[in-house]
Amino acid sequence: MPVDEWIYYGRTLKLAILLNLVTVLVIILAFSTPYWLASTPDDLLPDPTFTNLGLWEVCLNGFHDQRHQYEVKFYGCKHILLEEYDIIRNELQPGFMVVTQVFYTFSFCGMLIALLFILMFMLCINDYYRVSVLRWLAIDLVVSGGLGAIAVIVFGANGDGRDYMPEWEHNQLEGEFSSHEKGGALQASKTGKIGTVIQLLVGGVLPFWLAKPSISNRYTGQAMDEKDIADILPDTNVDRERTLTGKWALGLFALVFCFTLVAFCTSSWIAGDPKFYGTKVEEVGLWVHCFRSLPDYNDPLHQRYFAGCRWLFNPFTEGYGDIRSFLAPREELAVSFFVATQFFYTINFIGILLALILILMYLLCIQDHHRVTCLRWTGIDLIIAAVLGTLALLIFGTMADGEEFMPDWQHNYLSWSFGLAFVGVFFSYVDGILFIVEARIMQRKEIAQEMRFPMEQRV
Structure with missing residues (x-):
């Protein structure tokens, strides 16, 4: 309207x-x-x-x-x-x-x-x-x-x-x-x-x-007939009913979105072992770092220490910008993995948001002859996002808890945010395949309907 x-x-x-x-x-x-x-x-x-x-x-x-x-x-x-x-x-x-x-x-x-x-x-x-x-x-x-x-x-x-x-x-x-x-x-x-x-x-x-x-x-x-009245979601009358594959794809996407969003925003990709007293690292995420007592290596007097959780690009803490090359190193190839992880997982997150937009279009305002295309592109988008997320996880998982990144590396381990990211990426593969299968089923239904009513023409 x-x-x-x-x-x-x-x-x-x-x-x-x-x-x-x-x-x-x-x-x-x-x-x-x-x-x-x-x-x-x-x-x-x-x-x-x-x-x-x-x-x-x-x-x-x-x-x-x-x-x-x-x-x-x-x-x-x-x-x-x-x-x-x-x-x-x-x-x-x-x-x-x-x-x-x-x-x-x-x-x-x-x-x-x-x-x-x-x-x-x-x-x-x-x-x-x-x-x-x-x-x-x-x-x-x-x-x-x-x-x-x-x-x-x-x-x-x-x-x-x-x-x-x-x-x-x-x-x-x-x-x-x-x-x-x-x-x-x-x-x-x-x-x-x-x-x-x-x-x-x-x-x-x-x-x-x-x-x-x-x-x-x-x-x-x-x-409106009775079935249209009873439905809350659109696309659920006899000719447009989603299959079990489509319902599973929608439900699984809700989990993928939640896991990816939580992993992207939280600060527990790496955690320091709390059993060891005096460790400098508490938690490390993609965008937030939490330290117990991290010394400023640029301070010759050793009087400045960083404690608590801060955004990586925090402009308010004095001296925090000077150690950004230590927090997210870029110069050496061996440790620039953190920037690569941020880049690939951010693109993965954007891909999940794009999939959300496509799904909302499919549920709310897509026209009938575009449904198959919308489902197919949703599946392709999720698979591409999963590939990028896989790259981020492989890079981070192989190098994040090594001796070249954070101090006290012997006591640092991959934490629950990394686990949620892994589960989200795995389900992204599965969900992308389900959407492509659903698109194929819908396409076959449209072909069958055209064969039943050969005189029908689309405008």
Whole structure:
């Protein structure tokens, strides 16, 4: 349905779309701004050490950890994951805060997926698939609303308690947590943010109602048989039913995507043996390195050490860029394997993302005479990605735990992220073959159908 048919949309559909757009804006503001919790100055506390805090940014004014041996004070608004906050990490990110960040991030991602569904519905979806898109849009919004509700309840119950920030009697849930506005000033309320979650839930209920066949037919003017009504996914009537091979291919791809994504993002390709005291390496991933106490070999005074986990291209830690040639060596052929591993596995990851796009096209908006081609290219893409992933694993597996890479190499071993990458690559081969077999089956069905109806012509 093209976007220029907006005037023909029903009131419920227009309300659902507008409500979702408003929800996206509210969620983005709440996700990115530092006003979930704020301290209110008064006569008893004119200059609080804690000013305000969001999911990813904290503003401090002389805050310090009293349990630290040497008092270090913090000022200004900075990202909550900066290295300088490591000594007060337990105060800034206790368990409930991490839970809030995780669940609200998933809720935020769900809203972005919903926005993509809305754009597909308005710009490029065929009439046959509109009911399925609305239904999956509603499921996505309800799940996002549930995750957001968990995050809000956890933070609302613990954020302004005595166990979190100092001077807790003066702390209150602020603007991005609440959605109330009174007298021009944002007011604190433990239940205010629930308004945003209600928007998510209502935004999910409306598309569910619109996805009912009787409602959908009001806009299309087309009748739908019972099997079309019962199906959630498209392509499942008698003439388009996927075989068992296709169902296995789709299910296996979900595992491939999860394994590849986790392996690509996590930092446990190599791990140091925790049984040995004094080892310098804790974990090494493709993009994140974790050290217990790694000396800076460029420091002649031997006064600089690196501890904790950092992104490989971290621009904030002094001296970290100077040892990047040690972390990801490029000059010597014998140790440039790490850059080769990053390159091949990144291309493998991009290939998996391309396969995901092809599968979504196949499920949602592909035309009948392109289905076989889409399936075949999905299989070819997965096999090529698997070959590149195999190269990355072979290179890394043969050289990563050798004496030419990380210190204390005798105590380093390949860890679980490498194992997930291996499983993902293996299943990529299998999944690519399944998609090619499914394409072959679909092609034979199309040939058989053309033989049954020789007078039928494609337009």
